[in-house]
Amino acid sequence: xxxxxxxxxxxxxxxxxxxxxxxxxxxxxxxxxxxxxxxxxxxxxxxxxxxxxxxxxxxxxxxxxxxxxxxxxxxxxxxxxxxxxxxxxxxxxxxxxxxxxxxxxxxxxxxxxxxxxxxxxxxxxxxxxxxxxxxxxxxxxxxxxxxxxxxxxxxxxxxxxxxxxxxxxxxxxxxxxxxxxxxxxxxxxxxxxxxxxxxxxxxxxxxxxxxxxxxxxxxxxxxxxxxxxxxxxxxxxxxxxxxxxxxxxxxxxxxxxxxxxxxxxxxxxxxxxxxxxxxxxxxxxxxxxxxxxxxxxxxxxxxx
Amino acid sequence: xxxxxxxxxxxxxxxxxxxxxxxxxxxxxxxxxxxxxxxxxxxxxxxxxxxxxxxxxxxxxxxxxxxxxxxxxxxxxxxxxxxxxxxxxxxxxxxxxxxxxxxxxxxxxxxxxxxxxxxxxxxxxxxxxxxxxxxxxxxxxxxxxxxxxxxxxxxxxxxxxxxxxxxxxxxxxxxxxxxxxxxxxxxxxxxxxxxxxxxxxxxxxxxxxxxxxxxxxxxxxxxxxxxxxxxxxxxxxxxxxxxxxxxxxxxxxxxxxxxxxxxxxxxxxxxx
Numbered sequence: 001x002x003x004x005x006x007x008x009x010x011x012x013x014x015x016x017x018x019x020x021x022x023x024x025x026x027x028x029x030x031x032x033x034x035x036x037x038x039x040x041x042x043x044x045x046x047x048x049x050x051x052x053x054x055x056x057x058x059x060x061x062x063x064x065x066x067x068x069x070x071x072x073x074x075x076x077x078x079x080x081x082x083x084x085x086x087x088x089x090x091x092x093x094x095x096x097x098x099x100x101x102x103x104x105x106x107x108x109x110x111x112x113x114x115x116x117x118x119x120x121x122x123x124x125x126x127x128x129x130x131x132x133x134x135x136x137x138x139x140x141x142x143x144x145x146x147x148x149x150x151x152x153x154x155x156x157x158x159x160x161x162x163x164x165x166x167x168x169x170x171x172x173x174x175x176x177x178x179x180x181x182x183x184x185x186x187x188x189x190x191x192x193x194x195x196x197x198x199x200x201x202x203x204x205x206x207x208x209x210x211x212x213x214x215x216x217x218x219x220x221x222x223x224x225x226x227x228x229x230x231x232x233x234x235x236x237x238x239x240x241x242x243x244x245x246x247x248x249x250x251x252x253x254x255x256x257x258x259x260x261x262x263x264x265x266x267x268x269x270x271x272x273x274x275x276x277x278x279x280x281x282x283x284x285x286x287x288x289x290x291x292x293x294x295x296x297x298x299x300x301x302x303x304x
Numbered sequence: 305x306x307x308x309x310x311x312x313x314x315x316x317x318x319x320x321x322x323x324x325x326x327x328x329x330x331x332x333x334x335x336x337x338x339x340x341x342x343x344x345x346x347x348x349x350x351x352x353x354x355x356x357x358x359x360x361x362x363x364x365x366x367x368x369x370x371x372x373x374x375x376x377x378x379x380x381x382x383x384x385x386x387x388x389x390x391x392x393x394x395x396x397x398x399x400x401x402x403x404x405x406x407x408x409x410x411x412x413x414x415x416x417x418x419x420x421x422x423x424x425x426x427x428x429x430x431x432x433x434x435x436x437x438x439x440x441x442x443x444x445x446x447x448x449x450x451x452x453x454x455x456x457x458x459x460x461x462x463x464x465x466x467x468x469x470x471x472x473x474x475x476x477x478x479x480x481x482x483x484x485x486x487x488x489x490x491x492x493x494x495x496x497x498x499x500x501x502x503x504x505x506x507x508x509x510x511x512x513x514x515x516x517x518x519x520x521x522x523x524x525x526x527x528x529x530x531x532x533x534x535x536x537x538x539x540x541x542x543x544x545x546x547x548x549x550x551x552x553x554x555x556x557x558x559x560x561x562x563x564x565x566x567x568x569x570x571x572x573x574x575x576x
Binding site for chain 2: 014017018028029030136140142144145149151156239240242243244250251265270273276277284285288
């Protein structure tokens with residue numbers, strides 16, 4: 001467990017670094033952020049009021065300490081646009097993003113595992129080539145293009161699925177596929193490479209020699225051992241999934257943190273911008289840590 | 305992929321596509337019959353025709369002209385961001401790897417923190433906070449980009465630092481600067497070149513994502529911006545969204561194909 005403990009310690013500077021970066025985001029706004037937020041017509045009394053509310057009239061060091069202090073108490077400031085605490089606004093949107101990311105992950109695995117395994121088993125055959133070309137196209141396709149193309153086909157031409165918004169399970173399908181395809185493209189390559197590594201192992205020959213059917217050899221013996229690197233990539237790619245969700249959500253008007261972030265940017269609601277970036281980044285850091293920890297637990301070889 | 309001695313077919317296809325897109329960007333004014341922002345309200349949302357092979361947008365502007373001029377924006381941004389990040393990343397990585405000690409520890413801590421951050425998210429927030437224009441887009445995309453190069457370069461330098469020819473150069477009295485720039489850098493650059501090709505692809509996707517979200521330059525046509533406009537007319541004018549996205553995919557695909565071939569050629573160890 002010492003490995004995990006040390007990683008947990010190393011997490012502290014990382015999290016502090018993320019917090020510091022997010023803190024300085026608002027201070028990067030060119031000119032006076034308060035004027036930018038309220039517009040040129042605002043009275044000086046309003047400007048001063050907002051400046052005091054945000055604590056922007058205090059020295060930078062004090063603002064930073066207040067920012068960190070607020071975080072400890074779960075206080076991320078107030079959203080101007082929603083006139084509510086930032087944390088409450090994000091808390092309401094977070095489940096939608098989590099649902100979308102989870103669904104995209106399921107889509108990615110449903111595509112990648114069978115395709116990757118088949119490609120490895122039929123190495124250098126036509127199926128394998130097609131899988132590799134497909135995965136290359138998959139990574140190259142921007143999700144803000146795939147999304148609209150899927151809408152044209154499945155919503156307008158075929159009328160099977162809703163165009164946008166969140167209304168029942170059907171509305172999840174297109175966003176999840178859009179977000180999952182790029183990840184599946186990466187996972188296909190990973191599963192294939194990992195399977196190829198395992199397929200040459202002695203224990204598979206032993207299993208075959210004992211008369212185990214080929215299907216069982218592949219599914220039970222090979223795939224199970226090939227999955228470990230795939231799990232790691234899934235974890236490491238989760239961040240990409242979250243950032244991808246920001247764009248996918250905006251394509252489909254999916255009411256998650258990504259849509260919220262762009263709304264907040266448009267409305268110049270900077271505390272909310274800060275909060276969205278912070279929450280997504282911390283999720284990212286946490287998932288990376290958990291992947292690392294899980295990897296250590298599953299594979300005893302990494303533990304030393 | 306299949307390799308018969310020379311350059312693999314896939315890399316040739318990639319280079320060909322890439323070359324065509326670079327030409328399209330360079331000669332956009334000569335190739336397109338219309339100016340990208342020239343409106344023609346009578347032809348608004350009209351699909352592809354002989355005169356407008358990619359159709360017209362909501363103000364009747366020629367979609368092909370906008371795609372061609374959009375290629376310029378993408379190339380310009382991509383080349384700027386990649387050059388800037390390579391320069392900074394290589395300098396930081398080389399300094400950290402060669403000098404070692406406190407500089408190395410500090411630089412790598414910063415790199416770790418940046419790596420813990422989802423890059424595109426920071427770029428979105430930065431571009432959103434700084435305001436939508438070309439310069440800010442380049443800044444937003446560069447802030448995160450140098451980190452990968454720094455880590456790569458440091459590893460390269462650590463490997464080369466103890467080589468005999470480097471020790472020999474040091475023994476005859478060459479300065480640190482000379483040792484690094486003359487003896488280490490030229491031998492450490494191959495993986496950086498490979499990485500740069502892949503990140504050029506990443507920058508094109510990131511740049512068009514930001515433009516799609518309305519965070520790109522507002523005064524010049526961009527693929528992402530055109531696609532965002534098209535997304536509002538998917539039912540009546542699907543061509544507006546189709547073409548810019550198709551060109552993004554083509555460019556990224558071409559860069560990935562070339563990158564794969566470069567990696568196999570320059571770094572045989574990584575070939576699986």
